[in-house]
Amino acid sequence: MSTYSENFWHPMLHPNEIKQREAIHIVRGDGVYIYDDKEKQLLDAVAGLWCVNVGHGHPQMKAAITQQLDELEYFQLFDGISHPRATEMADKLIAMSAQENMKKAFFTSGGSDSVETALKLARQYHILRGEADRKKFISLKNAYHGVHFGGASVNGLNVFRRNYEPMLSGTFHVDAPWTYRNPWNCEDPDQLAEFCIQQLISEIEHQMPDTIAAFIAEPVMGAGGVIVPPEKYWPRLREVCDHYGILLIADEVVTGFGRSGSMFGSRGWGVAPDIMCLAKGISSGYVPLGAVLVNQKVEQAWESNNDFNGVIMTGYTYSGHPLACAAGLAALDIVETQNLPENAKQQGAYLLENLKEQLSAFSSVGEVRGKGLMIAIDLVVDKQTREPVDPMSGFANELAAVARREGVLVRPVGTKLILSPPLVFEQQHCDELIRALVVAFREID
Ligand code: PLP
DSSP states (O other): OOOOOTTOOOTTSOTTTTTTSOOOOEEEEEBTEEEETTOOEEEETTHHHHTOTTOBTOHHHHHHHHHHHHHOSOOOSOTTOOOHHHHHHHHHHHHHTGGGTEEEEEEESSHHHHHHHHHHHHHHHHHHTTOTTOOEEEEETTOOOOSSHHHHHHOSOGGGTGGGOSOOSSEEEEOOOOSSSOTTOOOOHHHHHHHHHHHHHHHHHHHOGGGEEEEEEOSSBOTTTOBOOOTTHHHHHHHHHHHHTOEEEEEOTTTTTTTTSSSSHHHHTTOOOSEEEEOGGGTTTSSOOEEEEEEHHHHHHHHTOOSGGGSOOOOOTTTTOHHHHHHHHHHHHHHHHTTHHHHHHHHHHHHHHHHHHHHTTSTTEEEEEEETTEEEEEEEEETTTTEEOOTTSOHHHHHHHHHHHTTEEOEEETTEEEEOOOTTOOHHHHHHHHHHHHHHHHHHO
16 A cells, blocks of 8 residues: 655644555646546546646646746746736736726735735725724634635634634634524525624624724635525625725635636625635646735725835735746636636536435435535535534545545545536536446445
8 A cells, every 4th residue: 555655744634644544646637637646547526626727737838837937937026026927917817807896916826825915905905094993804604714824813614723823813703604504594595694794794893893904705615615605695795894894805716717607706796895815726726826906995095105004015935926927827818718617607507406416315415515616515414403424434535535436536524525626627527526426425325
């Protein structure tokens, strides 16, 4: 049995937990398939980690990155310096988000960086406008916003905070609008949206509105279990934030560039946020890249300020890395020319409908839910009470292991299986994925 190297620690795993596991070494990728070191072909139903949206080994991506390597491998964006790919990429991002009235792009090197930057810019925005007391953040229970201290503080899953406390003070969490599990046992989407909004308003009033900088949320919650909010939720969020002068930050790290079936997740709800956090699909994962976009309202605070308070004292060595921007320009070109948001919408609808039809009868399948090509299968011990499986039982891992044997890589996350395939998935790939999952549930359920 080939085991993992002893020389590194995996993210988000106990180092002892995997000592005896058979190692999965992915050595090669081609389109929607990846290959392990034994040349076993696997359908990549997780797009690496929600990111390889254009598929593996795309010739246009390889050409763009190698051409950039021939020109300029690296230069910084500090000290007022720039390079062509960064400016072209900023222009591209602002053009793509014109509908949301985004005006400036600030580059980072990944999703956690983007969230951290967005939180900092939100606080600074209020200082520039003479409301320096607005320092607090509100977010959703179950949310995932990365692992830096700011992001971990607004994460709604307490496992990300527990061993690293104290966190950023002044962060508060309200319930996510999840029809399957919520404190009101409410399954009516409209009613639930309003319960959640009223709870948010009550928290804002309790914290005192003029102390709150921003509300941050994912348009469709990803790692927390693909929680799709009711249609009315985001428009109501926008109203509430406007009413109280609170910035609305959309963490689009997963939903940006088509995954949930629209170019941006917030666009899918007909809402323009004030700040967007981007990463993953921005460069299709080929080279690490992130960005924060701010709208005209936010940008204006900087336009009308000329003192030190306006200096953006944050940034990363690899902000807007030339190879990453070259990859980003190619990836976004593919996303647009192949209309991948529309493909995600269509293939996602097909996948969701068929998974529901074929898996719902299994006793351990609680809910199958999703939007676009982000889908979760909630695993339960009791369908009536909806009690989740014990996350330590290894049940999700066992299902994933059978799916792997059947040639498909899915992601077990505690009490769920998560599916987030490349956005170039076709119907035959959906069928392959469904078949493997049916075999897995038949065997393990
Ligand atoms: N925000 C969201 C919504 C995410 O899903 C993730 C990662 O999965 C992050 C932020 C953090 O991104 P990264 O892992 O690139 O730091």
